[in-house]
Amino acid sequence: GAGVSQSPRYKVAKRGQDVALRCDPISGHVSLFWYQQALGQGPEFLTYFQNEAQLDKSGLPSDRFFAERPEGSVSTLKIQRTQQEDSAVYLCASSSRQVQQPQHFGDGTRLSIL
Amino acid sequence: QKEVEQNSGPLSVPEGAIASLNCTYSDRGSQSFFWYRQYSGKSPELIMFIYSNGDKEDGRFTAQLNKASQYVSLLIRDSQPSDSATYLCAVNAKGSQGNLIFGKGTKLSVKP
Numbered sequence: 758g759a760g761v762s763q764s765p766r767y768k769v770a771k772r773g774q775d776v777a778l779r780c781d782p783i784s785g786h787v788s789l790f791w792y793q794q795a796l797g798q799g800p801e802f803l804t805y806f807q808n809e810a811q812l813d814k815s816g817l818p819s820d821r822f823f824a825e826r827p828e829g830s831v832s833t834l835k836i837q838r839t840q841q842e843d844s845a846v847y848l849c850a851s852s853s854r855q856v857q858q859p860q861h862f863g864d865g866t867r868l869s870i871l
Numbered sequence: 872q873k874e875v876e877q878n879s880g881p882l883s884v885p886e887g888a889i890a891s892l893n894c895t896y897s898d899r900g901s902q903s904f905f906w907y908r909q910y911s912g913k914s915p916e917l918i919m920f921i922y923s924n925g926d927k928e929d930g931r932f933t934a935q936l937n938k939a940s941q942y943v944s945l946l947i948r949d950s951q952p953s954d955s956a957t958y959l960c961a962v963n964a965k966g967s968q969g970n971l972i973f974g975k976g977t978k979l980s981v982k983p
C-alpha cells in the first residue's frame with residue numbers, strides 16, 4: 758500500500774487479556790518503529806527493527822510487551838496480561854533507512870483496557 | 872536524560888498571520904529535527920525536516936535550526952483555519968538507532 762497500515766484501529770480488551778497489534782510498513786522500508794502515545798502527550802519510543810532484527814527494545818515498559826518482525830516486513834506488537842495503564846494509542850512508523858530519514862506514521866491502534 | 876521541550880499552548884493566531892512554534896532540545900549531539908502535525912484523533916503527519924543550521928522553506932512552512940542554542944522553530948505563513956492542530960517537534964539523537972524523541976506538542980488555533 759501507499760502508507761503505513763495498522764490494524765485494528767480500535768481495540769477494547771478486559772484487564773488481563775492478551776492483545777496483538779499489527780503494522781504493515783511502506784513497501785521497501787527497512788526501518789520500523791513502534792511508539793506509544795498517551796492522551797495529551799507526544800509519542801514515546803518503544804522498539805525498533807531494521808529488517809527482521811530488533812535492534813532496540815529499550816522503550817518497552819515491561820516484559821509483558823513483545824514485538825516481532827519475522828520476515829522483515831509486517832510487525833506485530835503483543836501485550837500480555839494487559840493492565841489499565843496500557844491504554845494508549847500505539848503508533849507504527851517506517852522509514853527507508855536507519856537514521857536521519859523521516860519516519861512516516863500509520864493511523865495507530867487505540868487500545869482501551871477495561 | 873534527553874528531552875525535547877515545547878510550549879503546550881494553546882497558541883492562537885488570526886487567519887492570515889504568521890504562527891511561530893518553538894522547540895528546545897537538551898542533547899547537543901542531536902543531528903536530525905522534524906516537525907509533525909497531528910489533528911485530533913489522527914496520527915502524526917510529517918511537515919518539515921531539517922539537518923543543518925539555518926532556514927529551510929517549503930511552501931508556507933519554514934523550519935529554522937540553531938544548533939548552538941539547541942533551538943528549532945517552525946513558522947507558518949498566511950495561517951489558515953485548517954492549520955489548527957497540535958504540532959510535534961521531534962529529535963533524532965546522535966548515536967541512537969533512529970528512534971525519535973518527541974516534545975509534548977504545541978496546540979495551534981487559527982481563528983477565522
